[in-house]
Amino acid sequence: MAICDALEDQNVDRLERIMTARSLQANEILVEEGDPRQKVFSLASGMLRLYSDLPDGRRQIAGFLLPGDYLGLADDDTYSQTAEAVIPSTLCAFPIRDMDALMEEFPRLKDRLHVMTRTALKQARNSQMVLGRLxxxxxxxxxxxxxxxxxxxxxxxxxxxxxxxxxxxxxxxxxxxxxxxxxxxxxxxxxxxxxxxxxxxxxxxxxxxxxxxxxxxxxx
Amino acid sequence: MAICDALEDQNVDRLERIMTARSLQANEILVEEGDPRQKVFSLASGMLRLYSDLPDGRRQIAGFLLPGDYLGLADDDTYSQTAEAVIPSTLCAFPIRDMDALMEEFPRLKDRLHVMTRTALKQARNSQMVLGRLxxxxxxxxxxxxxxxxxxxxxxxxxxxxxxxxxxxxxxxxxxxxxxxxxxxxxxxxxxxxxxxxxxxxxxxxxxxxxxxxxxxxxx
DNA sequence: CGTTGCTTTGAACTAGCTCAAGAATGGTGG
DNA sequence: CCACCATTCTTGAGCTAGTTCAAAGCAACG
Missing domain, CATH: 1.10.10.10 (Winged helix-like DNA-binding domain superfamily/Winged helix DNA-binding domain)
Known part of the structure; x- marks a missing residue:
């Protein structure tokens, strides 16, 4: 569990205590673009697609989430994209209120999140090259x-x-x-x-x- | 100066003290993709283009930097893209060593940086839709x-x-x-x-x- | 078996690219 | 100050790669 690396052992259970499980069938929607962001998710198994739609139905998938990846970390008040299961998947859900509190308490957790956001940015930049020029x-x-x-x-x-x-x-x-x-x-x-x-x-x-x-x- | 918002007035000069100025002519390269990341820049005036090249000369511009925007914040050991002046530009340069130290000292500065990374990610995601589907x-x-x-x-x-x-x-x-x-x-x-x-x-x-x-x- | 949904393949079309030539702009030097 | 050159932008004509439209495999499932 990637973000747990940032917590001392005795505090991992703090995360586990605020966490709830969630499972999805194939093609089931987890969150939709624009929904109020209430939870942050970590994919335990399966795969998710992250995408945006245009009014006329055109769709752009921004990326695929693999086990260990997080969802909703870089968003503000609402989710910026729709997340949908590609295959049956299981996730851990963390209420953002508790998550935010935990991050204030453990700065290293926040650092870890920043690193993940940067990784996502790097992937998006690479994707820009692929989409635009290949x-x-x-x-x-x-x-x-x-x-x-x-x-x-x-x-x-x-x-x-x-x-x-x-x-x-x-x-x-x-x-x-x-x-x-x-x-x-x-x-x-x-x-x-x-x-x-x-x-x-x-x-x-x-x-x-x-x-x-x-x-x-x-x-x- | 966007990131200065995160510092108390008496500490702004801490930033100013470690800062050096830099000016660029039109089409002058500031940093190249792969260069060791030694400085973080803030654009004071002008405009920069941020891009990657393919071996055969194809180019993908990831974005344009406007005054107040930062460069090199989301990179690790090397710059992930080339930055070049579109028009004559001036910048402030901060050595990353000092910058990192300052961030450890002022967590709010780090938060501010994280927000900027997230903004960049949002822009990149939007760009994916534009490039892929419009x-x-x-x-x-x-x-x-x-x-x-x-x-x-x-x-x-x-x-x-x-x-x-x-x-x-x-x-x-x-x-x-x-x-x-x-x-x-x-x-x-x-x-x-x-x-x-x-x-x-x-x-x-x-x-x-x-x-x-x-x-x-x-x-x- | 007969659906149903996904993938592959074919044929035709067309949007965007390539190639080529002008027009406009700006900078330089006579 | 103006002529000249270099660069950038626009427009045209033709072509080609990728799309659209259509049909045929194929696999899973009831």
Whole structure:
């Protein structure tokens, strides 16, 4: 539990005491953009998509939350995006009142939060480059590398890379249509850079070449 | 001076004592992506562009810094983007060693920094939506509204909106080519939403319609 | 089995890009 | 002060990559 690192052992239970559990089915909405922010969440298992909608239905996914990630830390009075479960998920919920109090008491906890906000900012900046300047195949390649790197960080299996989200999610994350995403996968497969045992499992055959296609992004 | 708000009057001079001035010509580079982070900067006057390059020369501008904005706050050991002057600019530079020490001493200063990081994150998230899902005219419309809103916040003139950056900058910010940016301006002008006394001055004639074109973005 | 939902593939279209040429602006030096 | 050059911006014409529209696989589920 990432933020617990900042608390002495005897104080971890302080967190646990104010915490409540929550579980979500696939595609169940946790919070909606504009809802009053009353809780901060930590994802225990599963995956969440974070997105905004335009009035006409266009959708932009800002990112995917993996176990250990937090939600609602950088918002003010209302949530700035909608959070929805990609697959069945479980979370811990902390009332912000108690959370704020705890942060006043333990400055290191606040520091930890700041670090997480900075990480989110770095990811968003990288995403700006991907969305603004990469071609579709490059976007998909960099998406696969990014996901693989993040899953690894979070200690999850990664050899056959599990793509739990749908093509629509990937498209809405990369600013493409599902057809273009699908065709990009096919291109990468044809070039022998990846294999697709099934549409939700990716084997990275030639990582070096995949990095080259992605046009040099963070995942070292 | 935004961050000074967090310091008692008698301590502001502590900041001033560790601060050094710096001035830049147009297009002069302040720091480059990957440089060791030794200083934090505050823009006093002018404008900076913050960007990353791809090996093949493609460029993505993450944002523009206005007077009062800070640079290098959210980075770790190295700067994560290149910062370059759009027009002649002046800055205050604070060595991070001293800055860190000051932050330990004045927690409110740290809070203030966290708020600024969160603001940057919100802007980046909005930018993701713009880059990923808006059509060119929508992008340009939302850019004009965003700039107008920010200049107003910073107390700068905004009636004839000064576009000090080049079309290339706008293109690299919005993920377009300069030609498409130019054509989008022309479209907005033809529809009577804006006037262009000259290419670096925009008069917003019909703000309501411009907001509608932008497809509902933050600028209320 | 027959739905239903997701993915892939095909074919046609079109929005935005590339390439190319003018127009406008600003700075420089004669 | 004006002519000249360099740079930026605009406009045009054609092309191409990615979208749209449509249909066919495929898998899971009842």
């Amino acid at each position: 071609a579709p195949v490059e976007k998909v390649a960099s998406f696969l590398l990014m996901l693989s790197a993040r899953l690894e960080e979070h200690g999850q299996s990664t050899d056959p890379l599990p793509l739990v989200m749908t093509r629509t999610d990937i498209a809405d994350y990369l600013g493409l249509t599902i057809e273009t995403v699908s065709r990009s996968f096919t291109k990468l497969r044809m070039q022998g850079l990846i294999r697709l045992p099934d549409s939700h499992l990716v084997e990275i055959v030639n990582r070096r070449a995949l990095i080259a296609v992605a046009g040099l992004d963070l995942p070292a | 059509a060119p005219v929508e992008k340009v419309a939302s850019f004009l509204l965003m700039l107008s809103a920010r200049l107003e916040e910073h107390g700068q003139s905004t009636d004839p909106l000064p576009l000090v950056m080049t079309r290339t900058d706008i293109a690299d910010y919005l993920g377009l080519t300069i030609e498409t940016v130019s054509r989008s301006f022309t479209k907005l002008r033809m529809q009577g939403l804006i006037r262009l006394p000259d290419s670096h001055l925009v008069e917003i004639v019909n703000r309501r319609a411009l907001i509608a074109v932008a497809g509902l973005d933050l600028p209320a």
